[in-house]
């Protein structure tokens with residue numbers, strides 16, 4: 001797909017990986033709507049990169065429906081959904097409180113489902129569309145303290161496969177990107193310290209791959225793509 005003039009919706013586009021994806025799509029000529037919950041950060045980013053800001057929480061059904069209404073009212077159509085908004089929490093199983101677990105699932109699974117559902121309605125009707133789910137290497141293997149986050153990303157991987165099976169016959173490409181560690185605010189909001197190092201992945205590296213899978217000719221698509229740092233220093 002040529003990105004010039006295409007319309008994309010990026011959840012969690014106000015910071016980190018979502019912001020980098022939005023910036024790169026805009027540079028490629030796309031029109032982009034971004035979502036996030038913190039209005040100030042969202043508006044600052046939208047103003048800086050030239051996106052349309054929609055303050056919305058992906059885990060709230062009314063917010064999701066309003067997001068699509070506003071995107072269609074603003075741009076008139078939709079070509080691409082980047083399901084990127086995500087949060088983490090890392091705790092041993094015996095310390096896993098229900099509220100933390102449900103918060104992660106609400107955003108990473110329920111939110112992704114609601115966003116995907118509304119995109120699919122549009123894409124099936126127009127017989128074309130592109131969905132990129134930003135999962136994680138956490139969708140591929142479990143680890144200690146990963147009960148909430150890794151479970152949510154395994155679930156997202158499962159949904160990706162289901163959507164692919166349903167939507168492929170409608171010319172909808174459903175793709176999944178699995179970043180390993182990327183330097184963003186994610187670690188701080190998930191409550192752990194991230195050691196920055198030039199050898200580690202940056203948000204721009206993930207944006208590069210998202211743009212690449214979208215730009216591939218529509219006759220084919222990348223089902224899933226995993227991105228590692230070559231030789232990260234912890």
Ligand SMILES: NC(=O)c1ccc[n+]([C@@H]2O[C@H](COP(=O)([O-])OP(=O)(O)OC[C@H]3O[C@@H](n4cnc5c(N)ncnc54)[C@H](OP(=O)(O)O)[C@@H]3O)[C@@H](O)[C@H]2O)c1
Pocket residue numbers: 011012013014015016017018035036037038039041056057058059084085086087107111134135136137178179180181182183184185186187189
């Ligand atoms: N960083 C990594 O190492 C890494 C590795 C693999 C995968 N990932 C995945 O990549 C995605 C982006 O993560 P990131 O590293 O860029 O994190 P980040 O810097 O913390 O950014 C997260 C973005 O999502 C938004 N967001 C969070 N909860 C939301 C909600 N309920 N509704 C709408 N927006 C919401 C945030 O804005 P507000 O807080 O204002 O809502 C922000 O724009 C996530 O799905 C994450 O799981 C990250």
